[in-house]
Amino acid sequence: MKGTQLGEFEELVLLIIGVLYPEAYGLNIRQEIITQTGRKVAIGAVHSALSRLQDKGFVKSELADATHERGGRRKRLFQITASGKRAMEKNHELRNSLFNQISDLALKGLNFGETN
Amino acid sequence: MKDSSSTYQPPKAADRFLRWFCREELLEEVKGDLFEYYLLERKTKSEWRAGISYWFHVLHFLRPFALKRKIQDSNFNIMYKSYFKYAWRNMQKHRTNTLMNLLSLGVGMACFIFIFIYIKGELSYDKFHNDSDRIHRVVIDLFESDGGILPDATTPPALAIALQRELPEIASSTRVFPKWGRKFLIGANEDQQYFEEELIQTDSSFFDVFSFPFIHGEPKTALDAPDKMVLTRSMALKYFGRENVLGETLTIYGSNNQVKRISAVVEDVSEFSHFTFDFLTRLNFNNIDNNWGWWNYYTYVKVNQDTDMRALGGKLLGFYESARPDQERYAPIYTQAITDIHLKSNLKWELSVNGNMDNIYIFGALGVFVLLISCINYLNLTIADSLKRLKEIGVRKVFGAHKKSLISQFLIEALLTIIFAIVIGGVFAEALFRNMGDVLGRNVSMLQVENLQVFLLIGLTGVVFGILAGLYPALHMSSFKVASAVKGIVSKSGRSAKGLRKTLLVIQFSISTIMIVGTLVVFEQLKYVQNSDLGFESEQVLIIENSRRISNQETFKAELERIPAISRASVADGIIGGLNWTMTVGTPNGVLMNYVVTDPDFIDAMGFELLEGRNFDKERPTDAQGGNLIVNKKALSDLGLTMEDVGKPVPMFSNGDSIINGTVLGVIEDFHFTDFKSEIKPFAFVYRTNTKDYSYIKLNSTNIGQTLTQIEEAWNVASNGAPFEYYFLDETYASLHVQEEKLSNILLYLTFLAVFIAFMGMFAIANMTIKDRLKEIAVRKVLGASVTGVSGMITTKFLALVLVANIIALPLSYYLMSEWLSGFAYRTDLGPLIFTLALGSTLLVAWITVGYQSVRAALINPIRNLRQD
Numbered sequence: 001m002k003g004t005q006l007g008e009f010e011e012l013v014l015l016i017i018g019v020l021y022p023e024a025y026g027l028n029i030r031q032e033i034i035t036q037t038g039r040k041v042a043i044g045a046v047h048s049a050l051s052r053l054q055d056k057g058f059v060k061s062e063l064a065d066a067t068h069e070r071g072g073r074r075k076r077l078f079q080i081t082a083s084g085k086r087a088m089e090k091n092h093e094l095r096n097s098l099f100n101q102i103s104d105l106a107l108k109g110l111n112f113g114e115t116n
Numbered sequence: 117m118k119d120s121s122s123t124y125q126p127p128k129a130a131d132r133f134l135r136w137f138c139r140e141e142l143l144e145e146v147k148g149d150l151f152e153y154y155l156l157e158r159k160t161k162s163e164w165r166a167g168i169s170y171w172f173h174v175l176h177f178l179r180p181f182a183l184k185r186k187i188q189d190s191n192f193n194i195m196y197k198s199y200f201k202y203a204w205r206n207m208q209k210h211r212t213n214t215l216m217n218l219l220s221l222g223v224g225m226a227c228f229i230f231i232f233i234y235i236k237g238e239l240s241y242d243k244f245h246n247d248s249d250r251i252h253r254v255v256i257d258l259f260e261s262d263g264g265i266l267p268d269a270t271t272p273p274a275l276a277i278a279l280q281r282e283l284p285e286i287a288s289s290t291r292v293f294p295k296w297g298r299k300f301l302i303g304a305n306e307d308q309q310y311f312e313e314e315l316i317q318t319d320s321s322f323f324d325v326f327s328f329p330f331i332h333g334e335p336k337t338a339l340d341a342p343d344k345m346v347l348t349r350s351m352a353l354k355y356f357g358r359e360n361v362l363g364e365t366l367t368i369y370g371s372n373n374q375v376k377r378i379s380a381v382v383e384d385v386s387e388f389s390h391f392t393f394d395f396l397t398r399l400n401f402n403n404i405d406n407n408w409g410w411w412n413y414y415t416y417v418k419v420n421q422d423t424d425m426r427a428l429g430g431k432l433l434g435f436y437e438s439a440r441p442d443q444e445r446y447a448p449i450y451t452q453a454i455t456d457i458h459l460k461s462n463l464k465w466e467l468s469v470n471g472n473m474d475n476i477y478i479f480g481a482l483g484v485f486v487l488l489i490s491c492i493n494y495l496n497l498t499i500a501d502s503l504k505r506l507k508e509i510g511v512r513k514v515f516g517a518h519k520k521s522l523i524s525q526f527l528i529e530a531l532l533t534i535i536f537a538i539v540i541g542g543v544f545a546e547a548l549f550r551n552m553g554d555v556l557g558r559n560v561s562m563l564q565v566e567n568l569q570v571f572l573l574i575g576l577t578g579v580v581f582g583i584l585a586g587l588y589p590a591l592h593m594s595s596f597k598v599a600s601a602v603k604g605i606v607s608k609s610g611r612s613a614k615g616l617r618k619t620l621l622v623i624q625f626s627i628s629t630i631m632i633v634g635t636l637v638v639f640e641q642l643k644y645v646q647n648s649d650l651g652f653e654s655e656q657v658l659i660i661e662n663s664r665r666i667s668n669q670e671t672f673k674a675e676l677e678r679i680p681a682i683s684r685a686s687v688a689d690g691i692i693g694g695l696n697w698t699m700t701v702g703t704p705n706g707v708l709m710n711y712v713v714t715d716p717d718f719i720d721a722m723g724f725e726l727l728e729g730r731n732f733d734k735e736r737p738t739d740a741q742g743g744n745l746i747v748n749k750k751a752l753s754d755l756g757l758t759m760e761d762v763g764k765p766v767p768m769f770s771n772g773d774s775i776i777n778g779t780v781l782g783v784i785e786d787f788h789f790t791d792f793k794s795e796i797k798p799f800a801f802v803y804r805t806n807t808k809d810y811s812y813i814k815l816n817s818t819n820i821g822q823t824l825t826q827i828e829e830a831w832n833v834a835s836n837g838a839p840f841e842y843y844f845l846d847e848t849y850a851s852l853h854v855q856e857e858k859l860s861n862i863l864l865y866l867t868f869l870a871v872f873i874a875f876m877g878m879f880a881i882a883n884m885t886i887k888d889r890l891k892e893i894a895v896r897k898v899l900g901a902s903v904t905g906v907s908g909m910i911t912t913k914f915l916a917l918v919l920v921a922n923i924i925a926l927p928l929s930y931y932l933m934s935e936w937l938s939g940f941a942y943r944t945d946l947g948p949l950i951f952t953l954a955l956g957s958t959l960l961v962a963w964i965t966v967g968y969q970s971v972r973a974a975l976i977n978p979i980r981n982l983r984q985d
Contacts (some may be wrong), residue, residue: 026149043149044176047142051181063145069155073148 006058006087012037013049014058014088017078025064025075026050050078058084126154127167130174138182146177195521196528203529210501216880217497218537220873224490225541225578227869230548231483238471241388241458246327247418250287252425252451254279254415255463256436258698258708265447266708269463271415273404276319278439279415283431285423288324292391292414293317293399294467297695297809299662301369302395304355309369311662311839314394322396325418332360333380339398345376346396348384368397390457391467408440411698414467416454425451472855474939479862485627486870492620493877498530500617500884523591527583534582538575552865617881618917624874625921625958626928631867632954633929634936637946638860641937644792644944645853651787651796653723653814654693657845658824660811660831663687665838669807672834673717679826681817684721687808689713692722692789693848701743701768701778701800707754709747710789711800713808718801719746719784721814729762729782732803740803743768743778748786751798759783791852792942812845871958875965882914882966886973894978907970914966915959922955929954 006014016032017024030046033039053059060081063074080088131147138146150173157166207214245251254275257265276289295313303309323335330338331349338346345366352361361378368374376397385392404410419428429450436449452461459473512522666672669687676685690696690712700706716732716739732739732746745751752758757766757780768778786796817823824842831840850857886893893906930946937943 026145027152042176043146043153043173044179044182047146047149047177048179048181051142069152070148071151073144073151075148076145 006056006091007049007052009045010049010053010058011088011091013046014053014080014084017059018080018088021079022077024078027075029078053078053084057081058087124155124158124163126151126170130167130171134174134177137184138177139184142182146182150174196524199525199528200532202525203532206505206529207532212883213497213501213880214533216876217494217533218540220490220493220876221533221537222540222544223869223873224487224493225537226544226548227486227866228483228577229541229545231479233545233549235476235480235483237388238459238476241471242390242454244327244386244388245454248455249453250419250421250423251325251454252417252419253454253457253461254417254432254449254451256449257447258411267463268411269414269461269465269467270411271413272408272410273399273401273413274406274408274439276413276415276417277405279417279435282435282439283428285419285428285431287418287420288321289415289417290319290321290325291399292322292416292467293412294391294414296412297691300395302355302366303369304364304366308355310354311841312394314392315368315397316391316393316395317397317399319399325416328385329383331381331383332362335380338380339396341377341379342398342400343375343377344379344398346380346382347378348382348394350384351394352378352381374400390454390470417451425453469851469854475855475859478859482631482863482866482870485631486866486873489624489627489870489877490873492624493873493880494533496617496620496877497880500881504884523587527587530587531579531582534578538578541578548865621878621881621917622921622924624877625918625962626925628867628871628874629922629925629954629958630929630932631863631870632957633926633950634933635860635863635867636950636953637933637937637944638856638863640944640950641940642853642856642860644942645856646850648788648792648942650693650849651724651785654845654849656815657722658813658815658827658842659691659845659848660813660827661809661841662835662838663811664807664809665836666807666811666834667836668834669715669811672811672830675830675834676811676813676827679823679830681815681819681823681826682813683816684717684814686717686721686812686814687715688718688810688812689804689808691810691845691848692787693845693852696789696799701745701751702755705756707751707798709751709798709800711745711802713802713804713806715805715808716803718812719782721812723814724784724787726782726784728759729780731782732801739781740805743776744781744803745778746782746784746801747780748784748796748799750786750796751800752780752783754798755780788849788942792940795941871961875961878914878962879965879969882910882969886910886969890973890976890981893973894976894981897974897978898982903971903974906974907967910970910973911963911966914962918958918962922958926951926955 012033013029016029016036019036020028020032026043026047029050030041030043033041033046050059050061054061058081059078061076061078064077066072066074134147134150135143150170153173154166154170157169161169242248242251253269254271255267255269256271256275258268273291273293276291280286280289294316299311299313300315301309302312302315318339320339323338327335333346338344347355347361347366349359352359355361355366356364359381361381364378366376366378368376404413419425432449432451457466457470459471459476461470462472509522663669673685673687676682692712696710696712698708698710701709714732716734719726719731726746727749729746732744738744747755752762755766762780762783765777765779767775769776787799788796789799790797813827815823827842828840889910896906930951934946937946
């Protein structure tokens with residue numbers, strides 16, 4: 001199904017929204033991504049991902065009250081929807097199941113030089 | 117609580133930009149985030165850094181999700197998309213017309229691009245020097261016998277030194293002493309020697325005035341010692357196989373070898389320089405710094421910033437007068453801006469063949485003409501085409517199209533055509549550049565970086581022309597009344613369109629006719645120049661350079677004359693039609709006389725006929741001394757002598773107070789030794805027994821190849837290893853008219869293209885006219901008209917237009933070409949033949965273009981055109 005796939009960056013943003021709940025909005029999501037992963041992203045990139053997530057129905061948002069440090073502008077707070085949670089879980093499960101299917105041999109093969 | 121940070125404001129322009137592109141509903145949160153971020157940044161960074169960072173993030177919002185939807189799928193966009201679609205459909209529907217439009221526009225633009233870039237090159241001569249506006253050449257005109265002046269580029273060696281000493285405006289000055297026909301045997305060692313021509317001897321201040329780009333070495337120290345030498349990159353590669361050759365030595369071989377240390381390597385001299393060199397060395401003549409008598413140096417100066425050149429000109433005259441107290445009359449001394457030399461200076465002894473400002477104007481006008489013709493063509497075809505699209509326009513109007521939207525539709529169609537045409541034109545122009553390098557005398561490509569800019573500029577001009585060409589049909593067609601448009605009734609406006617069409621055709625053909633006449637006249641003049649009797653037998657004369665290397669020239673000549681194909685051999689110190697010297701003869705009123713030093717065989721070898729007196733005689737040693745001359749008729753009369761005076765001693769030279777006599781031994785007929793623009797001037801031959809620079813060989817055989825081999829054999833025996841380098845005297849004369857040659861070539865191409873475009877236009881218009889009148893033709897035929905009658909009816913109208921064009925163009929071209937020819941002292945007649953030819957050829961081609969189509973239309977069975985409706 002086109003449009004309901006969760007991209008890598010989108011998943012990251014979705015997870016961070018969960019971490020920051022209930023105070024997740026554009027700028028602090030970006031800040032969190034930088035501190036947690038060390039990835040430098042533009043504010044615009046975060047907003048773009050948020051807009052895609054919202055289109056797919058994975059997050060919902062509402063405008064908060066105006067605050068002084070934003071020059072009187074309101075911020076949009078995001079939270080994860082049920083389908084967003086499900087998409088996250090599906091991704092998580094898929095990854096776990098794939099990881100578990102990797103045979104010991106393949107993992108051992110990575111241990112160069114270590115013989116039985 | 118009031119936070120001090122809230123007084124910080126992010127860049128306003130960035131905010132405005134964001135508001136412009138960002139969707140309304142996102143704007144608040146986005147601006148909020150950005151503002152908050154900005155405040156955070158300001159805590160640690162400067163205003164400037166934070167501003168940059170703010171801009172960076174604003175620009176990062178240029179993503180599809182944030183852009184206003186309006187730009188994506190508004191009505192506006194859909195309409196424009198549809199315009200492109202209709203334009204494309206329309207182009208495909210009328211393939212022939214589209215193709216003609218594109219071809220003629222493309223060819224026109226190619227000409228324009230070509231000429232534009234060529235002219236840009238011509239205008240950019242010598243601009244590569246730093247402060248090129250402050251560099252000037254100082255020249256002094258010479259007096260001629262009749263009180264006239266002979267503009268001359270050379271100056272005495274003392275001038276540059278005196279100028280710098282006396283005039284505070286002169287920042288630096290330098291002398292340039294060119295090769296003067298000499299060749300230098302240069303080598304890194306005994307095994308690797310070459311004859312080099314491009315060696316300039318100059319002062320240490322050369323690089324104070326000029327700025328040729330350095331690869332290795334320093335301008336300040338490049339020539340600061342007499343044994344230093346500067347060479348170009350390609351010479352470094354030629355002699356040493358590498359670029360950095362500082363400290364190496366080269367030897368100039370001669371009677372005493374000079375070893376030169378290489379102190380700098382410069383880039384090869386740009387083709388946009390009015391003089392060129394491969395080597396620079398210091399002047400090493402004795403006692404030249406106070407010498408005012410030798411006129412073979414070029415003087416260049418760099419003036420101080422903000423020098424008033426006119427005031428300096430006045431000071432120069434005074435300066436020259438005080439510097440030359442011995443002179444009775446003062447020839448004008450003046451400066452030429454170095455950037456003007458290539459196009460505006462035409463003095464005796466220019467350092468290279470210069471361009472010609474007149475030709476630049478002619479080329480420029482032609483470029484505009486051809487572009488004009490092709491734009492007119494386009495306009496013509498589009499208007500004609502538009503009359504057929506009335507129904508389409510009517511339907512559009514019924515569906516509610518505004519005048520504005522119709523105009524934009526036609527403009528888009530026009531611009532689309534123009535853009536295609538520019539692409540075609542660019543490709544054509546590049547092809548022209550690749551094939552016409554030798555016609556232009558240099559290699560040009562649009563792909564050179566500096567020319568790409570020009571191409572963009574031309575693209576812009578093209579678009580402007582496109583809008584103009586598209587605007588008329590757009591305004592004209594969108595103003596039709598709906599009802600009449602749908603019914604296909606073309607009222608007054610249609611008739612006015614046809615009137616305009618005719619006017620445009622006439623303009624096109626007038627321009628074409630003028631260009632045809634111009635080309636014919638230039639070719640006639642060249643033919644006249646080439647076929648004129650020069651006054652002696654200039655054909656089949658071979659000149660061998662480096663003849664000074666032959667130790668016994670008399671033996672060599674005898675050896676040559678043993679070859680049966682050689683009728684006479686001679687030696688001389690100059691080249692008639694090329695390199696000769698001048699001296700002042702006659703007293704008290706001196707005549708500036710061109711002269712060449714020869715041996716007694718020269719007069720016979722070149723076929724000069726003695727009108728009076730006798731030739732030089734080897735048996736009379738006095739002939740080779742003093743002022744014994746053989747002169748032309750012009751020289752005799754300028755000296756104030758008559759045929760009676762030939763053979764008698766007359767006062768000829770004044771040396772201080774004493775007057776030295778000389779004798780005119782013989783008089784020959786006047787002959788041409790300069791280009792045909794100037795009158796024949798006084799010329800003299802002088803006999804001396806010294807070793808001379810050039811061998812002249814008169815051949816009497818057409819088997820040149822075999823004779824050359826024989827001459828080379830004799831040369832190799834006698835020449836002490838000097839290379840066998842030769843040319844024919846005709847070539848020297850041909851090179852006197854290089855500019856006219858170039859003009860005629862370019863003119864020929866352009867005229868061909870202009871005529872081609874004009875006739876393509878006529879073809880298309882005739883095609884349309886005939887299609888419009890197919891029914892009428894059919895009816896006429898049913899009623900008994902003959903094929904010739906019908907086709908004649910159509911053809912006559914077009915021929916009449918061509919006739920009108922000729923009536924306008926012929927007198928105009930007569931005037932223009934008389935003006936051009938008046939620049940020549942010896943010129944061809946503007947006979948009626950040229951004009952008849954232009955008239956006849958335009959009429960003939962028009963008749964063929966239209967006649968063919970009209971006959972074909974008249975031959976169609978009338979039923980085929982009457983059966984419908």
